[in-house]
Structures are given as structure tokens and as C-alpha cells.
Amino acid sequence: LIAGSTALTLTAGLAAAQTVGFSQIGSESGWRAAETTVTRQQAEERGIDLKFSDAQQKQENQIAALRSFIAQGVDAILVAPVVATGWDAVLEEAKEAEIPVVLLDRMVDSDKELYLTAVGSDLVEEGRVAGRWLVDEVAGAECRVVELQGTTGSSPAIDRKKGFEEGIAGADNIEIVRSQTGDFTRARGKEVMESFLQAENGGKDICALYAHNDDMAVGAIQAIKEAGLKPGTDIKVVSIDAVPDIFLAMAAGEANATVELTPNMAGPAFDALAAYWKDGTMPEKFIQTESKLYTQADDPQAVYEQRKDLGY
Ligand code: AHR
DSSP: OOOSOSSOOEETTEEOOOEEEEEEOOOOSHHHHHHHHHHHHHHHHTTOEEEEEEOTTOHHHHHHHHHHHHHHTOSEEEEOOSSSSSOHHHHHHHHHTTOOEEEESSOOSSOGGGSSEEEEEOHHHHHHHHHHHHHHHHTTOOEEEEEEEOSTTOHHHHHHHHHHHHHHTTOTTEEEEEEEEOTTOHHHHHHHHHHHHHHTGGGTTOOEEEESSHHHHHHHHHHHHHTTOOBTTTBEEEEEEOOHHHHHHHHTTSOOEEEEOOSOOHHHHHHHHHHHHHHOOOOOSEEEEOOOEEEGGGOHHHHHHHHGGGOO
16 A cells, blocks of 8 residues: 555555546537537546636636645546646646646646646647648639637647738738738637728628637628628638537538647546556656548538537
8 A cells, every 4th residue: 555645545445536637728619519529528437536727718717626626636637728828836836746737638848747748739730730721722823811819828829820920821813911910719710800891892802711619600600691791612711629610601602621620638637647646657748639621522411420429
């Protein structure tokens, strides 16, 4: 029997349930809600006691949640960091308390020694995939693009912007003419798209929309329709996440492509934690998930049918 070890918490020959604190950003998108659902399911399947905290999009709430988890002496912390900066102090406190922290789906700019691992996709590559898709799709024709960015200061907003710009680099026919945050929400995506349409000759001067997530794209599609244009035809739509609603839009011909981000970040995170708890095995610093492109060629209606009951 081992006592006082952070890696092993066996008592009287029985494995005690591990307690994990999860600081979630909020529920700004369908993808985010799915990640929460999947994380709860993954914890339940493994007999992990998950303490859930919803930060309502505020970093200060996330920091307070992490401090509360540390005070409770949880066995690990999962955090989906709303923005990339400002985490050093609280991560140092977790390290001091010997509580491993795993980042989910977004990155921070802190020293890598301050967290155990990060599970996520290559966010820059997601943007590149979307950009390259557009280059092929327009095949040399002039294309004025509007961009809906994610939450300002978040790693997906920074990296997906960079990646898209890299993906279209060298294609002189493609130009990003407007770019603004829609905060990853459907409502803001619609509002900002309305202002883009107004500023671009009622939308007639826009060839494509690149949205950093599907929810903003779905909001924008509504705005395009209300402006009397056909999304997917008059304005091409490419976005990221691969949530069921974008496949519905694709099946209706109103969206063209999406890049998948799996909502199952918790599975690989709990696997890494299980190995760490067992014998102190250190995981890779970054556990990467896939970034698959879906287009009209992938039978969007069939994909929608497969995914619609997954709770997102
Ligand atoms: O961090 C991942 C992003 O956050 C997802 O693409 C978006 O939908 C979410 O809210």
C-alpha cells in the first residue's frame, strides 16, 4: 500500500474513485456543448468523479474554479482555457499542490512544465485545410472573402486565422476583405455577417465566407438568406467543427465544407491521466486529434443522420 503519493491513490487494496475538476469555458457553441457531454460520459465510464464548473466565458471564473479545485485537493484538473494568456500564476499553484493539469482543445502561452499535457487539434492546420479547400474550389477566379473570427485572444481564433492565411498564400486571386470576431456564437455570427453584407454591396461583392466555427457559419447563412442571396452558391461557406447542423446546411446546399474537430478530448486526457496515476508515466506534451475535411462529396445528409443524436 502506498500513502501520500500523488501518482497512486490506493487505499486498503481498493482503488479509490479519482476526482477530476473540469473548468469548461461555457456553452457558446454546439461543439462546446458536445465536448461537455462527452467529457461527462467519459468520466462516468471510467468511474471518475467529475466536478464540473461552467465559466460563462470569463477567464476570472476559470481561475477561481481552478483555485477551488486545488483547495479541494482533486486528483487532476481539466481546463479548456478561454484565452491563451494569463494562466501562469494559477498553473504554478496547481504544480505546487502536485495536481496535474490537462489542457483541452485550446492552448495557453505558459511554460509547458506547468501542465501535464494538452489534448487538441493542430489549430493552424485546420485553418490551412479550409484555405486550401477554397483555393481549389475557386480555381483561379477572383474571390473576396469575409472572415468571422472566434473569441478574441483565444488560441483557435489566433491559429485558425494564421492557418487560413497560410492556406491561401500565393493565390493572388483570393483576398480577405473583412475580418471581425463573432465570438464563436450563432447570434454574433449572424449580426457580424449582416454588417459585412451591408458593407459589401448587399453581399454581391463577397465570394466566400470563412468562419472559425460552424455555429457562426450557421448564423451567417441565415443573414445571407435574409439578404436575398443563396449561401453555398452566391457566397461559398467554409467553417470548422463538423457539428450536425453544418451537415444539415451542407445537405441543403447552403454550406460547402467543414473541418472536423472531435468533441472527444476527454478520452485521450483520461487515458493519459490513468497512466500517470498508475506509475507516473509522463505523456507527450501535446496529444493531437485529427483535422478531417468534409465536403459535398461526403454525403452530408448521411453524416448528419449519423451524428444528430450525439447531443450536439
Ligand atoms: O476551442 C474550440 C472551439 O471553441 C470550437 O471550434 C468552437 O466551436 C468552440 O466554441
